[in-house]
Amino acid sequence: SFGTNFIGAENFQGNSDKYALTGAILQVGSIVGCFFVGFTSDYLGRRGAMITGSLLIIAGVILELSTSSLNVFILGRFTIGFGVVQVTTSAPTYTVEVAHPQFRSQAGAIYNTGWNVGAIPASIILLAMSYVDSDTNNFTWQLPVGVQAVFSGIVLIGCFFIPESPRWLMSKGREEEARKFLVHYHGNDKEDHPIVEFTMNEMREALADEARSNSASYTALFTGRAMLYRSGLILAIAFFSQYAGSWLASGFTTITNKQFGFNSLEQQLGLSIGTAILGFIFSQLGSAYVDKLGRRTMLLYGTIAYTVCWVVVLICLQVFNNDPTQTGVGIFGWVVEQIFSIIYSFTWTPLNALYPVEILPFSARAKGMAMCQLLINASGIIQTYVFVYGVNAFGWKFDAFYCVFNAFAAVVIYLTFVETKGYTLERIDDIFNDPNPVKKSLADRTVVTVDQKTSEKA
Numbered sequence: 009s010f011g012t013n014f015i016g017a018e019n020f021q022g023n024s025d026k027y028a029l030t031g032a033i034l035q036v037g038s039i040v041g042c043f044f045v046g047f048t049s050d051y052l053g054r055r056g057a058m059i060t061g062s063l064l065i066i067a068g069v070i071l072e073l074s075t076s077s078l079n080v081f082i083l084g085r086f087t088i089g090f091g092v093v094q095v096t097t098s099a100p101t102y103t104v105e106v107a108h109p110q111f112r113s114q115a116g117a118i119y120n121t122g123w124n125v126g127a128i129p130a131s132i133i134l135l136a137m138s139y140v141d142s143d144t145n146n147f148t149w150q151l152p153v154g155v156q157a158v159f160s161g162i163v164l165i166g167c168f169f170i171p172e173s174p175r176w177l178m179s180k181g182r183e184e185e186a187r188k189f190l191v192h193y194h195g196n197d198k199e200d201h202p203i204v205e206f207t208m209n210e211m212r213e214a215l216a217d218e219a220r221s222n223s224a225s226y227t228a229l230f231t232g233r234a235m236l237y238r239s240g241l242i243l244a245i246a247f248f249s250q251y252a253g254s255w256l257a258s259g260f261t262t263i264t265n266k267q268f269g270f271n272s273l274e275q276q277l278g279l280s281i282g283t284a285i286l287g288f289i290f291s292q293l294g295s296a297y298v299d300k301l302g303r304r305t306m307l308l309y310g311t312i313a314y315t316v317c318w319v320v321v322l323i324c325l326q327v328f329n330n331d332p333t334q335t336g337v338g339i340f341g342w343v344v345e346q347i348f349s350i351i352y353s354f355t356w357t358p359l360n361a362l363y364p365v366e367i368l369p370f371s372a373r374a375k376g377m378a379m380c381q382l383l384i385n386a387s388g389i390i391q392t393y394v395f396v397y398g399v400n401a402f403g404w405k406f407d408a409f410y411c412v413f414n415a416f417a418a419v420v421i422y423l424t425f426v427e428t429k430g431y432t433l434e435r436i437d438d439i440f441n442d443p444n445p446v447k448k449s450l451a452d453r454t455v456v457t458v459d460q461k462t463s464e465k466a
Contacts, residue, residue, distance in 0.1 A: 032392045033082050035385040037089025042382035045097045046226065046375035054105070054173045057098035057374075062164035064091025069157040073150060088156065093385070095163060097377045100361035105173040108194050109207070109432055116365060117295035117358030124288035124353075126159060131281040175370050175433075178211045186211070207432075211370075214434040218371040226375050234440040238367050241425065242376060246383035248311070248417040249360050253318060253410040254352050255391050256399070283346065287353040294354035302429040303363050304449070308421045310355025315414035317348040318407060325404035366428045366436060 049057040064087055071084030100119050107115035133155065137148040171193075174186035187208060195201030229239045298306065324341025328334050368376040398406045426439050426449035442448035 030078075030082055030085065032389055033085045034089040034092070035388045035392070037086035037091075038093040038385040039089075039382055039389075040086075041090040041093035042097075042378045042385070045094050045381070046378040048094055049098045049101065049374035049378075050176075050179075053176050054098045054102035055167050055170065057094050058102070058163060059167045061091040061094025061096075061098070062160045062167070064088070064094065065160040066157045066164070067091075069153060069160075072153050089385075091160075093378070093381050095160075096361075097374065097381050099163075100365050101373055101377055102173055104362065104365045104433070105175045106171070106189075106193070109203070112433070113298045113362065113429070114295055116362035117298045118292070120357055120359075120361040121288065121291035121295055121353075123357065124284055124291060127284040128281065128288060129155070131284050135281060174207075175211055179215060179370065183208075210432060210434040214370060214437065217437070218369055226379075228372050229376055229379060234437075235372065237424075237440055237445060238369075238372075238376070239379070241367055242364055242380045243383060244417075244420055244424070245360070245364055246380050247387055248421070249356050250384055250387040250391070251410070251413050252311070252314065252352055252356060252417070253348060253407075253414070254356075255388075255395070256407070256410070283349055286346065286350055287357065290350045290353040291357040295358040297354075298358055298362065299429060302427050303359055303366075304421070304425045304427040304429075306355045307359060307363070307425060308418065310351050311414055311418040311421055314348045314351045315411060315418060317344050317351065318410040318414060320344045321348070322404070322407045322411060325407060329404055363428070366431075366433065367426070367440075369437060370433070 045057060048060055052060065068084040068087030068089075068091060071087060072081050075081055075084070100116060103119045104112055104116040130152065133152050137151065140148050171189050172185075174189040177183070177186040177189070187204065190204045190207055191197060191199055191201065194207065195204045198204075229235055294306065321341050321344050324337050324344065328338035328341060332338075364377060364380045365373065395406075398409070424446065426445045428436055428439070428449065431439070431449075439445050439449045
């Protein structure tokens with residue numbers, strides 16, 4: 009909330025449209041940024057895109073903190089959104105491309121669990137600020153806004169101490185630099201380490217194949233059966249991850265907690281902190297199991313499990329709202345909703361970034377991830393401007409949507425999602441070139457061992 013010293017704060021009073029615009033403009037900035045990030049990441053490099061995004065976020069924060077105009081504040085949020093997508097598209101791509109093949113899945117999965125690293129202090133700060141009088145102290149909104157620049161500053165500084173992606177270097181003809189990276193980071197500084205030549209050959213073959221298929225433009229995402237299949241999975245990942253119910257369970261805890269009888273602000277913020285901590289713990293645990301259980305298995309059974317959770321939550325809400333004296337039912341429903349959050353954190357949170365990066369070929373990876381972010385932010389705007397009206401109009405009954413949608417998602421995942429466990433990034437192409445990608449991905453594979461690395465090829 010804005011203190012009365014913030015000029016323009018009075019414009020929020022009774023003006024839900026400006027309030028909604030201030031909230032949604034961040035996603036609008038991200039959507040606009042999606043049309044640029046593919047080129048930024050491909051031409052400036054993964055590091056260059058992260059540096060650009062971090063600078064934009066810091067600039068947006070400065071605009072927000074230095075202004076007394078609501079319009080300039082909104083511009084700052086737009087700038088932050090534009091910068092965020094530069095980072096959230098390039099960072100997971102970078103993480104997966106530089107990781108040692110043996111640890112690629114864990115590295116890519118852990119990346120997205122960082123969301124909770126931000127959610128925990130954000131919840132704590134908001135709880136602390138709830139005890140400060142916002143009418144006389146602008147600090148209540150300035151601190152949460154300013155913290156955004158702290159993490160972006162860490163990313164910005166860190167980018168100057170990390171090497172560029174070897175796959176990006178190879179695509180720019182800088183083969184010797186790519187080899188040096190592999191020798192140092194994957195081969196323990198041994199020029200003749202088997203994994204160095206193995207990876208170099210795979211990158212050469214993949215880049216040559218993609219050059220022949222002319223897959224470097226955005227249109228390539230919709231050209232040919234294999235790419236259409238990948239793009240369809242990107243679409244599914246974006247909407248299934250956003251409409252699973254995490255928006256309501258975590259983003260609108262005030263509404264959901266009130267449905268279960270938790271009415272005070274302190275209760276709601278305290279519960280938000282607890283949910284964020286649980287999310288962090290179980291997303292980390294899920295990251296450790298992505299190779300043991302497999303991507304498809306985690307997404308499929310996770311979706312089935314939390315579909316059941318929403319059915320139970322809906323039943324509990326019906327009983328509790330018809331008879332508020334049934335506090336035990338209300339508490340049980342709230343507990344089941346937290347179980348949903350735990351299942352989502354264990355399954356979808358680690359794979360939200362890893363899975364789309366893995367299924368995209370190198371030449372389309374940055375642009376495909378940009379499309380994924382575009383769809384995620386578009387779904388976010390739909391939630392902000394459409395779902396919120398559904399929640400207000402139907403209350404707890406709106407939860408029925410998640411029961412139906414997640415059941416539909418589980419069917420689609422079973423029929424179409426491929427398993428990428430055990431494949432190197434370059435060999436995943438073999439899955440989509442097969443007439444039956446799901447069957448191909450689940451078929452027995454010949455194990456190829458390169459020193460301490462194991463990869464599987466069809």
